[in-house]
Amino acid sequence: KEYRRQRQMCIRDRKTKAFETKDALDLYKKIIYTEGKAGRRMDKKQIEEMIDLAIRQLDYSYAPYSHFHVGAALLAKNGNVYGGCNIENAGYTPSNCAERTAFFKAVSEGVLEFDAICVVGGMNKELKEYAAPCGVCRQVMMEFCDPEEFQIILATGKEQYEIFTLKELLPLGFGPNNLKLDR
Numbered sequence: 086k087e088y089r090r091q092r093q094m095c096i097r098d099r100k101t102k103a104f105e106t107k108d109a110l111d112l113y114k115k116i117i118y119t120e121g122k123a124g125r126r127m128d129k130k131q132i133e134e135m136i137d138l139a140i141r142q143l144d145y146s147y148a149p150y151s152h153f154h155v156g157a158a159l160l161a162k163n164g165n166v167y168g169g170c171n172i173e174n175a176g177y178t179p180s181n182c183a184e185r186t187a188f189f190k191a192v193s194e195g196v197l198e199f200d201a202i203c204v205v206g207g208m209n210k211e212l213k214e215y216a217a218p219c220g221v222c223r224q225v226m227m228e229f230c231d232p233e234e235f236q237i238i239l240a241t242g243k244e245q246y247e248i249f250t251l252k253e254l255l256p257l258g259f260g261p262n263n264l265k266l267d268r
């Protein structure tokens with residue numbers, strides 16, 4: 086209960102940046118460092134499930150040229166989770182990133198609203214660093230997601246992850262709103 090109270094205080098203080106107690110400040114720092122500036126809008130279990138699914142997608146990653154394998158798990162607002170992997174090509178340019186594979190699977194089935202994506206990846210499937218989405222994938226996210234709300238979970242394992250909003254990874258992004266298009 087005390088933790089909940091402190092956490093509430095933290096969420097409020099995130100806006101005012103005033104901390105009533107040292108505990109609240111420490112908790113705020115912990116949230117910022119472990120969950121990213123975006124804060125956490127999903128519970129830990131859900132985040133872990135997405136990390137798990139993204140890691141399992143590495144089995145399907147087709148990357149015989151770069152050997153850089155990427156897996157993604159995309160959470161739609163309707164609760165569906167779409168897996169994705171990178172799919173390379175001898176012609177190089179036809180290659181597709183894991184994130185776009187997941188998005189295109191969903192959109193091709195009529196699902197257009199999303200809450201979050203988890204991305205993992207590394208050379209020879211070794212997850213040593215975060216695999217941040219490339220610029221093209223960020224732009225695809227911009228097409229279907231609210232940049233202030235959409236959560237991008239970068240992970241190297243279930244215990245090591247950071248969460249960013251799309252806006253943090255694509256500031257001043259250009260999207261459907263700029264063309265006054267109502268999605």
Ligand code: THU
Pocket residue numbers: 148151153154155170171172173180181182183184204216217218219222
């Ligand atoms: N790749 C992804 O699938 N997602 C990313 O976020 C970064 C890069 C893929 C594309 C290519 O198959 C390989 O990683 C190396 O660039």
